[in-house]
Amino acid sequence: MEMTVGDLVKRLSACDPASPLRLAVNPFFPMEHRLEQVVEATDRAGRLVVYLAEGRNADTQLGHLPPKVAVALAWQAPVQAPPRRPRRSARPAGGR
Template sequence: MDHTELTVGDLVDLLSACDRTAPVRQAMNPFFPMAHRLAQVVQSVDETGQTVVYLAEGRDAGDTQLGHLPPDVAIELAWQSPVQAPPRRPRRAASGK
């Protein structure tokens, strides 16, 4: 199975449609969706000699994980299904004695 990776050019194209003043965050772990703050961009070479760009969190562990991913983002990523609240049952009338 071939997997096409997102390239730097693809990322630039996708980001060009976004608000330039918006902070950049990373969605991680589809089974426990969390939001993380990005702080670094590092270019390196992998074991095959291919140039790779890494987006990384900052060094301060208390400042990088921001909490749960908003449900609408997890749904858009297909990490969660849309959930509807169960139907409400009618309340029972109180019986006075």
């Protein structure tokens, strides 16, 4: 089921209205983008649809999505650092 404008308004109403709005895209290569436009149009089925769009400036794509956001979206599994292994003692001079 698609999210509606009402669903989005309801979810956004719980957020700080002064916070920047970003768009997370592509679960396989998560990136974040600035949103700059809201456009209403009719889709192929004749339904009114609202589109949220990024801007046209080069700085609209901000870079990789923060890992915590990708995990919260279930686009990535939480990653833990590998366990640390004890260091081996230094090798003697000559590499043997």
